[in-house]
Amino acid sequence: QSVLTQPPSASGTPGQRVTISCSGSSSNIGGNTVNWYQQLPGTAPKLLIYSNNQRPSGVPDQFSGSKSGTSASLAISGLQSEDEADYYCAAWDDSLNGWVFGGGTKLTVL
Amino acid sequence: QVQLQESGPGLVKPLETLSLTCTVSGGTIDTYYWSWIRQPPGKGLEWIGNIYNSGNTNYNPSLKSRVSMSVDTSKNHFSLKLTSVTAADTAVYYCARETILVRGVGWFDPWGQGTLVTVSS
Numbered sequence A: 001q002s003v004l005t006q007p008p009s010a011s012g013t014p015g016q017r018v019t020i021s022c023s024g025s026s027s028n029i030g031g032n033t034v035n036w037y038q039q040l041p042g043t044a045p046k047l048l049i050y051s052n053n054q055r056p057s058g059v060p061d062q063f064s065g066s067k068s069g070t071s072a073s074l075a076i077s078g079l080q081s082e083d084e085a086d087y088y089c090a091a092w093d094d095s096l097n098g099w100v101f102g103g104g105t106k107l108t109v110l
Numbered sequence B: 001q002v003q004l005q006e007s008g009p010g011l012v013k014p015l016e017t018l019s020l021t022c023t024v025s026g027g028t029i030d031t032y033y034w035s036w037i038r039q040p041p042g043k044g045l046e047w048i049g050n051i052y053n054s055g056n057t058n059y060n061p062s063l064k065s066r067v068s069m070s071v072d073t074s075k076n077h078f079s080l081k082l083t084s085v086t087a088a089d090t091a092v093y094y095c096a097r098e099t100i101l102v103r104g105v106g107w108f109d110p111w112g113q114g115t116l117v118t119v120s121s
Helices: none
Strands: A009-012 A018-023 A034-039 A046-049 A063-068 A071-076 A085-093 A098-101 A105-109 B003-007 B018-025 B033-039 B046-052 B057-059 B067-072 B077-082 B091-102 B105-111 B115-119
Touching (some): A018 A105, A034 A063, A071 A085, A085 B105, A098 B046, B003 B091, B003 B105, B018 B033, B018 B091, B018 B115, B033 B105, B046 B077, B077 B091
Parallel strands (some): A009 A105
Antiparallel strands (some): A018 A071, A034 A046, A034 A085, A063 A071, A085 A098, B003 B018, B018 B077, B033 B046, B033 B091, B067 B077, B091 B105
């Protein structure tokens, strides 16, 4: 059971916009920033969004993040087949004094 | 650019100690936190803990009694030990650089490629 809650799956067709949600509590998302990681099949996770809505250098602007209260969202616009991956949200948890992850969302491009 | 590489045995017997090292290249191990994260086959990510170059550590409460981490700045690497392993510790183990701006604001980047450790007799 993950501390942060994500839907296990999401899907969309090429060109479509999809969003993935991440729900937490006041001890994690509510009081700290959220990061998103993309894990392509058979590879290590890669930082996709940090500090709620910042994109690292090299990450295209089709990816965007937002946070409101104790929830966060990742939006992917202009969906492409190469976006098929697992997506994880993460945040620092003040009660656990450690990092917590969501269970991951598997994105399928139909 | 900074690169991380995990190394260590791929097979550990039950109740023995898992030992891994993460070597940092292309940058210094100073001034950052360094984390270990694991992923059981087909499952999600779990943070194990982190260490600063001073030796300060934070561990996941669920693993705290079995985990220890160390850093060797002269070799630019840091290490993980997990004692009394069971099949539930079978996972891909990743090391990652952790940037922390202030408490509660940070992220993992980059990550190592990961190394699969199987616990089996």
